[in-house]
Structures are given as C-alpha cells and as structure tokens.
Amino acid sequence: MKKHNHQQAKRPTTDKRSNHQAKRPAVSYIIKRNGAYWPSKEMKKIANISDPKIYEKAAKDPIKFWGKLAEEGISWEKKWDKTYVEKLPYFEWFKGGKLNFCINCVDRHLDQPNKTALIWIPEPINEKPIKITYGELHNKVSKFANVLKQNGIEKGDVVSIYLPMVPQALIAMLACTRIGAIHSVVFSAFSADALKTRIIDGKAKILITSDGYYRKGKPEDLLKKAKKAAKRTTVKKIIVVSRIGKKVRGRKFLNFDEELEKADDYCEPEMMKSEDTMFLLYTSGTTGKPKGVIHDTGGYATQAYWTCKWNFDLHPEDVMWCTADIGWITGHTYAMYGPLLTGATTLIYEGGPTFPNPGRWWKIIQDYKVNVFYTAPTAIRLFMKENPSWIKKHDLSSLKILGSVGEPIDKKSWMWYLEKIGGSRCPIIDTWWQTETGGTVINTLPGIGPFVPTISGKSFPGTEHVIVNEKGNPVKKGESGFLAQKSPFAPGMLHGVHNNHKKYVDTYWKKFKTMYDTSDGAHIENNLIRITGRTDDVMKVAGHRLATAEVENAIHDNKKVGDCAVVPMPDKMKGQVPIAFVVLKKSKPSEKLEKKLIKYVDKKIGPTARPKKIFFVDDLPKTRSGKIMRRILRALLINEKPEGLSTLINPDSVEKIKTIINQKIPTSNK
Ligand code: WTA
Numbered sequence: 001m002k003k004h005n006h007q008q009a010k011r012p013t014t015d016k017r018s019n020h021q022a023k024r025p026a027v028s029y030i031i032k033r034n035g036a037y038w039p040s041k042e043m044k045k046i047a048n049i050s051d052p053k054i055y056e057k058a059a060k061d062p063i064k065f066w067g068k069l070a071e072e073g074i075s076w077e078k079k080w081d082k083t084y085v086e087k088l089p090y091f092e093w094f095k096g097g098k099l100n101f102c103i104n105c106v107d108r109h110l111d112q113p114n115k116t117a118l119i120w121i122p123e124p125i126n127e128k129p130i131k132i133t134y135g136e137l138h139n140k141v142s143k144f145a146n147v148l149k150q151n152g153i154e155k156g157d158v159v160s161i162y163l164p165m166v167p168q169a170l171i172a173m174l175a176c177t178r179i180g181a182i183h184s185v186v187f188s189a190f191s192a193d194a195l196k197t198r199i200i201d202g203k204a205k206i207l208i209t210s211d212g213y214y215r216k217g218k219p220e221d222l223l224k225k226a227k228k229a230a231k232r233t234t235v236k237k238i239i240v241v242s243r244i245g246k247k248v249r250g251r252k253f254l255n256f257d258e259e260l261e262k263a264d265d266y267c268e269p270e271m272m273k274s275e276d277t278m279f280l281l282y283t284s285g286t287t288g289k290p291k292g293v294i295h296d297t298g299g300y301a302t303q304a305y306w307t308c309k310w311n312f313d314l315h316p317e318d319v320m321w322c323t324a325d326i327g328w329i330t331g332h333t334y335a336m337y338g339p340l341l342t343g344a345t346t347l348i349y350e351g352g353p354t355f356p357n358p359g360r361w362w363k364i365i366q367d368y369k370v371n372v373f374y375t376a377p378t379a380i381r382l383f384m385k386e387n388p389s390w391i392k393k394h395d396l397s398s399l400k401i402l403g404s405v406g407e408p409i410d411k412k413s414w415m416w417y418l419e420k421i422g423g424s425r426c427p428i429i430d431t432w433w434q435t436e437t438g439g440t441v442i443n444t445l446p447g448i449g450p451f452v453p454t455i456s457g458k459s460f461p462g463t464e465h466v467i468v469n470e471k472g473n474p475v476k477k478g479e480s481g482f483l484a485q486k487s488p489f490a491p492g493m494l495h496g497v498h499n500n501h502k503k504y505v506d507t508y509w510k511k512f513k514t515m516y517d518t519s520d521g522a523h524i525e526n527n528l529i530r531i532t533g534r535t536d537d538v539m540k541v542a543g544h545r546l547a548t549a550e551v552e553n554a555i556h557d558n559k560k561v562g563d564c565a566v567v568p569m570p571d572k573m574k575g576q577v578p579i580a581f582v583v584l585k586k587s588k589p590s591e592k593l594e595k596k597l598i599k600y601v602d603k604k605i606g607p608t609a610r611p612k613k614i615f616f617v618d619d620l621p622k623t624r625s626g627k628i629m630r631r632i633l634r635a636l637l638i639n640e641k642p643e644g645l646s647t648l649i650n651p652d653s654v655e656k657i658k659t660i661i662n663q664k665i666p667t668s669n670k
Helices: 041-046 054-060 062-073 101-105 134-150 167-179 192-202 223-230 256-262 298-311 329-341 360-368 377-384 411-421 501-508 548-556 591-604 630-637 652-664
Strands: 030-033 036-039 082-087 090-095 116-121 130-133 158-162 182-185 206-210 212-215 218-221 237-241 253-255 277-283 291-296 319-322 345-349 372-375 401-405 428-431 465-468 481-485 516-525 528-534 538-541 544-547 561-571 575-584 613-616
Touching: 054 062, 062 082, 062 090, 062 298, 090 298, 101 167, 101 298, 101 329, 116 134, 116 167, 116 360, 130 134, 134 167, 134 256, 158 167, 158 192, 158 223, 167 182, 167 206, 167 256, 167 277, 167 329, 182 192, 192 223, 192 277, 192 291, 206 223, 218 223, 223 237, 237 256, 253 256, 277 329, 291 298, 291 501, 298 329, 319 329, 319 360, 329 345, 345 360, 377 411, 377 575, 401 411, 411 428, 465 516, 501 516, 528 538, 538 561, 538 575, 544 548, 548 561, 548 575, 548 591, 561 630, 575 591, 575 630, 591 613, 613 652, 630 652
Parallel strands: 116 345, 158 182, 158 206, 182 277, 206 237, 237 253, 319 345, 319 372, 372 401, 401 428, 575 613
Antiparallel strands: 030 036, 082 090, 116 130, 212 218, 277 291, 465 481, 481 516, 516 528, 538 544, 561 575
C-alpha cells in the first residue's frame, strides 16, 4: 500500500521560544498594578499573544480571523470552500475542508520523533511512570487503529471508551480519530447504568475499558460495571486494558496491549470533512437524561489548538498538566488533544490527589518540571486544608501559568492559588466554558491581562458574549443577566445533540433564537465578565456537572418515595452538593432509609451524585400548575427569605420544611 508521508504535513508556526525554565528559574510572570495583576515584561516577551488590539482586529471580521487561525494552526488535506455557513440552529465551519485529526496531533510532529508526547504517572509510588514519544505514539495509535478496523469498526461507527487515566485512553481516542470512528468517552466513576444508557444512545459496537485502576492505594474494579453495562446492547467486543492483573476470559473479550502488539503498524489516516463528527460526549442538562453533545473535527481542532497556545501560552517545549479526567470535556481538550495539537508534552496522573500524602501533586510538578497547571477550584480548596509544608517542600519554579475551570472560583481560593502554588509569580487564567463549547471561550489572556480574582475576563478573540434579560435584550451596564453567545459561533461549539434535534433546539436556541443560551448567569465589571453560576437545574459538584433531575429520577426508583426534589446547596469543599427533599408514600422516615437512598443514588449514577443529606418532608412547595419550586428550597437551605410564596398552592409547606432543615442543620453551620 502506498504510504502517505504525513510527516510533511505543515507544522504549527514556530514560536517565540520560551527558555524561561532553563535560563531563569522562578521568573515572575506577573506584576501588581492598581490592585490588579498584569503580565510582567518577561511574560509579554515570551507570550504567543501580547497585543491587546487582537480583540478589535478579530471583532472586525471574526470569520476571516478564524479562517486565518485555522490555516495557520491546523494541517489540512484540502482547504475549505466556505469559512462559515450559518443556518440556525446549525452552523458549519470550514465547509468543504478535509483533514485528519490524528495527523494534526501526532504525524505532523514526527520530525522530532523522540520528543515526549505523554508522561503518565501511575498512582502506586513503586510503579514507574511511562513516557511516550511522538514516534512511539504514532506507532501505537496506528496499531490500535488497525485493531479497531479488524474488529469491524468503520468510519462513522461509535466506540465507547470507559477508561481511567491510563495511556491507553489517549491511544484509543486518537486511534478512533485516525480512522474516522466517533468516540464516546464515559467517566470511569460513572455507574454501569450510566454507561449503558450512553452505549445504547450511541449504538456503540465496541467498548474499550480496563480491568480496574488504582485509587487511594487500592485496586478498584472497573470491568464488573463495564460487563454489566454492555449486556444486551450493540456492543460486540470488549477490549480490556490489563491494569490490576485480573484474569479476563470469554469470547467477547480482547486484551488491549496484546492485540495492539500483534497489529500492523501502518494505518492510513481517513480524511474527514471538517464538519464530520469526531466525538460524542454526554452531559447533564435539565432533564434526567444526559444528552450526547456532538463535536466536529476541523472547528474543534482549531479552537483546541489556539486556546492552548493563547490561554496557556503553550510552547512546544512546555509540559502541561491538566488534572481533569478524560471523562469530561476538560480532559478531552486540555489533558489530551490541545497539548498534542501544539506539539507540547502532556502529563496525566492516574490516581487520587492526596495519595500517598498531600504532597503528591506538588512533587509531580517538581519532578516533571510542569510549566502549565490547570485544575478546578474544588481541588484547590482540598489542598487549602492541608499543611502548607507539603507545598513548601517542593520546587514549583517551573510553573509559568495556572488555570482554573469548572465552577466560579472565590477570591480566597484564587489568592491562595496565586500565592502558594504560583509563588505570586504566575497568572491565574480563569477559563469559562462548557462541554458544549468544546474549548474555552471566556478568559483573560496571559500576555494581555488583567488577572482579577473571581473575574473570568473577555470573550476569546473572534467570539462575543452578551449579558441579556429574559427577552434577550442587553441588561444595563453592571447588571446581572443571562450569558449568551452571539454569531458567528465559536468554531469549537457543539453541532447538535445526538439523536435529538428537538433537545438541541429547546436547550440552546429556544430562549434567544439567534443567540446561543449558555444557561449561565453573569455580569460585567470594568468591561470584564464575571460568571455567577448556572441559571438552570444543573449543579456543579466538585466541578462535575450533574442535573438535579438525574438524582431525582434515581430516588424515584424507590417504591416508598412519593415525591422528591433535589437542589444544590453551597459547600465549602465541593462548591455545591445535592440535597434531597423526599415525601414518602406511607413509610416512616428513618436514618436507615436515608442511607439506603443515598447508597442507591451512588450505585445508579456514581459517587458525585450522592445527596449530602435527605430531608423527609410532608409536602413540597408547588405552584398551581404542580411545578415544584426548587428556588424556594434553595433559599431555605442557605437561610435566605424565600420569594414567590404567593404563587404556591401550599405555602404552609415552607415553614414546616424550614423547621425540619433547622433541626438537622443548625443555622450556624450553613
Ligand atoms: C461552569 C466544564 C465559573 C458553568 C468546562 C458552565 C464555570 C459549566 C467556569 C459547564 C468558570 C465552567 N467559572 N463557572 N471558570 N467554568 N463553569 O460542561 O456553570 O462540565 O456552564 O464544562 O461549568 O460545565 P461542563
């Protein structure tokens, strides 16, 4: 077979090299001026972008702007005919263009085959970390792509991936993109039920999983859940990574590494249309059924590449560590794909953050000279509790940029992150985005600034967000409202909901018609965007996205339950935690039943969804039309005066619930 020489594909433009680490340890990348932080001269000098005029330039003609970025950053087999076509609620980027995503992540970096692409840190400290070079990655991905093909996977087929943070996860994902298969990654802490629904919705032919993984020093079984989920579905084969040494038998099962070894090491990449679906990722909305967000190839690649370069000032010689699991969009875009698209090194860690001690993360940064560190406020709060000596012991001078994602970051955590981890030298990039946006869309750029606690910043050049009222009209300056994105929509944005056009329209386009509804609230402070949180029934528990309805559905499975409402309550560590209000049919409330329900939710969805507390109540506050007023329950939990009581058919229920809450959670503890 004729072998394409994809190494010749265009490489990303050369960078201003950042030898900051070798030459000038502990350089300061920020300065304090007028109560805010700004990029220092050193930061401006190395920054991939430092000209504030970029915003104006991009805004003049965003379509042309993105066209130029796509051409510069991504290697195309064929250039597009039209940069942007919009026919709402759908829109297409780089129409007619052809590319292969895997070439962009791997093949085009093969002029430096010995450069490390991936560093994998296993949890057990006696086990050796693994480094995979771009050359090795190319070989393994090609081989595994052939394994998929041998097992009947063709372009457009869905492959479910249910893996912990192991190198095989990246290999499997990239192998799918090499042959044009669509991956659907499911968070490994999710339950068998959650996996099953996603397998069924995607009609996945193959499931890739592992026998287990290590967490807090112990092997955890994964295969049991995977097997259960795959039963009576479209899954024909289960490819298993052997991680904890369990014996796996049966005709349906294949061993990941053994199959990979046997396979041919050449796999012709499949050229895809820019608009072809690259992956599905299921996320929680306002109903109990998660939706399969569709991401395309060319637009996603463009946004992932440029946001890595500009937000995190990623240079090819940098090591980036994004702590997010691949089960979430952050893991897809910034732990896996973004760093590889830019030819940098990505680091992933298998295990628990404080294993075997709270110094583990900081030791990893020190040992592998991590330059860009990207994590969630919930993790920051976890470490704030620990003895600071765990940090001080380690040399964190390699760090250049710190990122935050997943939920609003409070000022105290922001300052702690800046001072303790960043040594007051590194900018904090507070990135606002969603599974739906594919890549970041609102944040400050490190070479431009300012870095202000609790403020995300500006819309990424070439995108525009506005803050509007219910009717879609802009609110007055400084007032809070709904955050909406204007056309042309960012190239990484979702391209629909799998199997559900109606859901796509209802969720994102019904409210503002010509603008994308983010479901987040925000306001502007000094021309910068401050995110205030979700405006719908979606919670962020330890940064993980979860619908109140999913938890309610699980609780409703119990026959004793008559009615139920779940609402988020603020939590010092996790940001938010689910609290359930349950009306029982006949049974008497008991601690045993509370425990049983909590355990069931854990099993049905996963540990993130466990209600922190269940209040058994006689009645839930409802409107005349029967709608449960969750807003009132939320207010009661934080001891605020609830509004809108006059619309209730049962206003008495509110006082009663208040009494029950106060008995269980004294006001002083809220
Ligand atoms: C929230 C995660 C405040 C927001 C990438 C959004 C944030 C939801 C931030 C999406 C941030 C994410 N500041 N809130 N920097 N980043 N969010 O789909 O409510 O898991 O709508 O994507 O997280 O969560 P998802």
